[in-house]
Amino acid sequence: MPTEFLYGVEVVLNGLMAGVLYALVALGFVLIFKASGIFNYAQGVLALFAALTLVGIMEGQVPFAHLINAIFGTEIHHFGWHVPAVLAILLTAAVMVLLAWCVHNFVFRHLVGQEPIILFMATIGLAYFLEGVGDLMWGSNIKTLDVGLPQGASFWLEENTAFLGGEEFYGFFIDKLDMVATLVAVLLVIALVLFSQYTKQGRAMRAVADDHQAALSVGISLNFIWVLVWSLAGFVALVAGIMWGAKSGVQFSLSLIALKALPVLMLGGFTSIPGAIVGGLIIGVGEKLFEFLIGAPYLGGATENWFAYVLALIFLVFRPQGLFGEKIIERV
Amino acid sequence: MANSMKDTYEPYVTEDGRQIGGVLMEMKNITLRFGGVVAIKDISFDIREGEVRAIIGPNGAGKSSMLNVISGFYNPQEGEVFYKGEKRPPMRPYQVARLGIARTFQNIALFDGMSVLDNIMTGRLNHMKAGMWKQAIWKGAAEREETENREAVEKVIDFLEIQAIRKTPVGRLPYGLKKRVELARALAAEPSLLLLDEPMAGMNVEEKEDMSRFILDVNDEFGTTIALIEHDMGVVMDLSDRVVVMDYGKKIGDGTPDEVRNNQDVIDAYLGVSHD
Numbered sequence: 001m002p003t004e005f006l007y008g009v010e011v012v013l014n015g016l017m018a019g020v021l022y023a024l025v026a027l028g029f030v031l032i033f034k035a036s037g038i039f040n041y042a043q044g045v046l047a048l049f050a051a052l053t054l055v056g057i058m059e060g061q062v063p064f065a066h067l068i069n070a071i072f073g074t075e076i077h078h079f080g081w082h083v084p085a086v087l088a089i090l091l092t093a094a095v096m097v098l099l100a101w102c103v104h105n106f107v108f109r110h111l112v113g114q115e116p117i118i119l120f121m122a123t124i125g126l127a128y129f130l131e132g133v134g135d136l137m138w139g140s141n142i143k144t145l146d147v148g149l150p151q152g153a154s155f156w157l158e159e160n161t162a163f164l165g166g167e168e169f170y171g172f173f174i175d176k177l178d179m180v181a182t183l184v185a186v187l188l189v190i191a192l193v194l195f196s197q198y199t200k201q202g203r204a205m206r207a208v209a210d211d212h213q214a215a216l217s218v219g220i221s222l223n224f225i226w227v228l229v230w231s232l233a234g235f236v237a238l239v240a241g242i243m244w245g246a247k248s249g250v251q252f253s254l255s256l257i258a259l260k261a262l263p264v265l266m267l268g269g270f271t272s273i274p275g276a277i278v279g280g281l282i283i284g285v286g287e288k289l290f291e292f293l294i295g296a297p298y299l300g301g302a303t304e305n306w307f308a309y310v311l312a313l314i315f316l317v318f319r320p321q322g323l324f325g326e327k328i329i330e331r332v
Numbered sequence: 333m334a335n336s337m338k339d340t341y342e343p344y345v346t347e348d349g350r351q352i353g354g355v356l357m358e359m360k361n362i363t364l365r366f367g368g369v370v371a372i373k374d375i376s377f378d379i380r381e382g383e384v385r386a387i388i389g390p391n392g393a394g395k396s397s398m399l400n401v402i403s404g405f406y407n408p409q410e411g412e413v414f415y416k417g418e419k420r421p422p423m424r425p426y427q428v429a430r431l432g433i434a435r436t437f438q439n440i441a442l443f444d445g446m447s448v449l450d451n452i453m454t455g456r457l458n459h460m461k462a463g464m465w466k467q468a469i470w471k472g473a474a475e476r477e478e479t480e481n482r483e484a485v486e487k488v489i490d491f492l493e494i495q496a497i498r499k500t501p502v503g504r505l506p507y508g509l510k511k512r513v514e515l516a517r518a519l520a521a522e523p524s525l526l527l528l529d530e531p532m533a534g535m536n537v538e539e540k541e542d543m544s545r546f547i548l549d550v551n552d553e554f555g556t557t558i559a560l561i562e563h564d565m566g567v568v569m570d571l572s573d574r575v576v577v578m579d580y581g582k583k584i585g586d587g588t589p590d591e592v593r594n595n596q597d598v599i600d601a602y603l604g605v606s607h608d
Contacts, residue, residue, distance in 0.1 A: 199474070200460040207443050207454045214441035217403065218521065219429030219458045 006164055010172045011292045012285050017178035019284020020185045021243055025257055026264040026276040027189070028236040033270045034209040035229040038108065038119045042127035044258025046096075046234060049134045051241030051250045053095050055145050056138040058088040063137045085147040089238070096234030104227045112222075131255060140252065145245035150176040181243040188239055189277060192232070201228060263312035269322030278323060283308045341380065346573065348552075353381030355414075356525060356557050357402065362411035364397055371397040372408065373581040379525065384551050385559045386568045389578035390601055395561045396438060398578065399529050402559065403435045404428030416524075430458050434523035436514045438530045438561075444503035448513050451502050452488060455520030456481040488519045491553075492546060508539040512546070519550060526550070528560035532567060540564070544571060565602070569593065577601070 028043045040046075056063065060079040069075060083091070107122055154176045162171035196202035207215045208225045215222065244254055260283075268279025287307040295303030315322065343353045357379040364372040372394045379385045387395045400406040401413070404425040413420045415431065429435075434455070443451050460477055489495055492512055497505060502513060511531065518526055531547065532540045544567060550556050562568045568575060569589040577585035577592055579601040585592045592598055 198478075200457060203450070203454060204457055206446060206450075207457075210443035210445050211441050213405075213437065214443060215454075216405070216425040217429055217435050217437070217441065218454045218517065219426045220454075221424070221426045 006172075008289070008292065010174070011288050013172065013174055014178070015285035015288030016281055017174070017182050017284070018288065019281035020178075020182045021240065021257075021280075022260055022264045022283055023277045023280025024185050024188070024236060024240040024243065025261040026268065026280055027192075027273065028233040028240070029261055029265055030268075030270060030273055030276045031192075031229055031233045031236065035205060036108070036119075036208075036226055037116060038123060039116065039270070040233065041120065041123040041258065042130060043233065043237060043261065044255040045127045045130045045134075046099075046237035047241040047244065047257065048250075048252065048254040049099070049130050049241075050092055050096055050234065050238035051145060051245040051254060052134045052138045052143070054088055054092045054147070054238070054242065055143045055245070055250050057091050058083050058085060058147075059143075061138060066139065067136060089147070089242070092238055093235060096238055097231045100230030100234050101227050103230055104223065108226065109223065127255070131252065135252075142249050142251040145242065145250050147242060147246065149180050149242075149246050151246070152176060154179065175247075177243070177246055181247075184239060184243070188236065189273070192236075192273070201225075205229060260308065263308040265322070266312035266315050267322055269324045272322070272324035275322055275324030283311065286311060350552060351382050351555065352573065355379070356381045356416065357559075358414040359398075359401070360412045360414065362398070362401060362408045362413070364394075364401060364406055364408045370581050372401065372578075374411075375576075375578070375581075375583045376411075377576045377583065377586055379557060379559055380574075381557055382551070382555050383557060383573040384547070384571055385557075386572035386575045387559065387561050387578060388563075388565065388568050388575055392580075393578040393601075394581040395578055396529055397581075399435070399527050399559070399561055402428075402525075403433055403527055429521070432521070432524035433527065434518035434521040434525075435527035436511075436518050436529055436531060438533060440507075440510050440514055442502045442510060442514055442517070445501065447499050447501055448494060448505070448516075449485065449489075449498045451513055452485045452516045452520045453481065455488075455517040456485060458521060459484070484522070485520050488516050491549070492516050492519070508535055508542075511535070511539075511543065515543075515546065515550075519554075519556075522554075523556065526556050526558045528558065530561050530563065532562060532564060540567060547571060 025043060025047065028046065029040055032038050032040045032043070055061075060081040060083065062068070062076050062079060065077050069077075103126065107126060108119070111119055111122055152175065153173055157174055158171035160171070164171075194202075196206055204215070204220045205225055205228065207218070207220055208222060212222060215225075240257070241250075241254065244257060248254075261280075264276060264279040264283050266279075267282055268275030268277070287304045290307050291301065291303050295301055295307070341354055343351065345351060355378045358376075359378070360376050362372055362375050363370070375398070387398055389395050397406060401408050404423045404427065407422040415433075420431075423431075443454065446454075459481060489498055492515065494509065494512055494516060497509060497513075502510060505513065515528070515531065518528075528547070532543050535543065547558060547560070548571065551558050560568075560571070562571075572589060574587060575585070575589055575592045576583060577595070577598045579597075584597040584601055585595040587595075
């Protein structure tokens, strides 16, 4: 097989894995948007907050240490213990549920029935508020997140695929972390689908997403479902936060991955879970492949920064509801 | 709160052999306002176990508002609601639903994206006891419950003769069938009180006859108490045991269809005699 082709395949594989992470963030958006009509700008910050909290708990950091020290003149920073990763993840999940409850009861519960733009503004406010709280609680320095996931390239895969090409080909170069992330994302999606199809709460969640009034009339508490949905979005954010954090460290630019999820949503549609996944994969593969085939040789590279947005723009013009979004039919 | 119940009501059996029991629900001096507009003004009436109770009146009489008060979508500013002999505090709609009061809507509120079967299954949500974690961890309990609920739902599907469309997404159904699916979802909850908001609005004669038959059958077979709102006087008179007539938010008549038909206020309201 020609070496060029094999490198193309490698690019596609890497693109798929990057796409999985985009899809993960987009999934959080879709969950909340479907159930409550809120476009949650804070989804990226949720991921950041989750990652910060996870690192903080693992390292035994004292929350609000700087604030406490500034007020009381103390010098405390660490509890002096280390929490095992699994326990820390569970604790962080609990924190995300608590956060979901607070977000719903202190903010969105009071905005039920408001215009979408007002809800959107509220999520922008929430994003900056959470970023501030994250900073105050855990500090703003870049942290490394090590929950014991395998890192680095998979040499096994590299060595065992080298025979495919000739002299020039050294085998597929794929990060182990990316493979784990893909696996975790797939499991997460399967779990979400099973949950929403086969459990009482899942059925109630779909009901609320479809029609609030009808949901009320069969005895579903909207407030409970909304807290549940924010919690699920929190879990998804936690998973995304772990993956991105393990990949590039926990830093405040993590919240910007939310922006990368926007073109994914334009492609997949705002209301479709499969859409978020396929959209994420298309963007991931598309931008890597475009860079490999056209960007690097002809355009001087760095096309990955803008490719997704241009693709989204094209979609907006020709298919505004996305690939899987509900069809827009205007009745006259 | 026993003194609020009318002691004069003795259980009796109707001509067609249905059991009518004591008072299931009593509305006392209900007043509902939206800002300065009075939608319901000082209305009292009751609903007895096993009967078909109709609320009728011209457009804008406040019928739907009344139904919304019963189902908790509106909470009245004044007045008291008694259910099964106890005073009901102001409640949210989902709490009312959990008391066993199911309803349908004038403009059909179904879950369009879900299949007929799934829609009707949502009616069973209050009968599913296994919690989220139990369902996630212990598959057996959840499965057994799912089977039980499926059986109940299949019974309703057979009863309303919608077997053929059980897997169809509701959004694709014609209007008349949607109305029937909505009734099925309400029935699946096995309610003590079934509220129907204009179950026959927008239907042709044939569909109306079908729906009338289903309503009578539900009442007959399951003994479900039904309160319904309807425009069509003829249909109402055939269906119901007792009728409340509303006009401009006030009650102008209450009694058997015959009594109501001969009530001068009711005749005036329907023929449009000027209010002065």
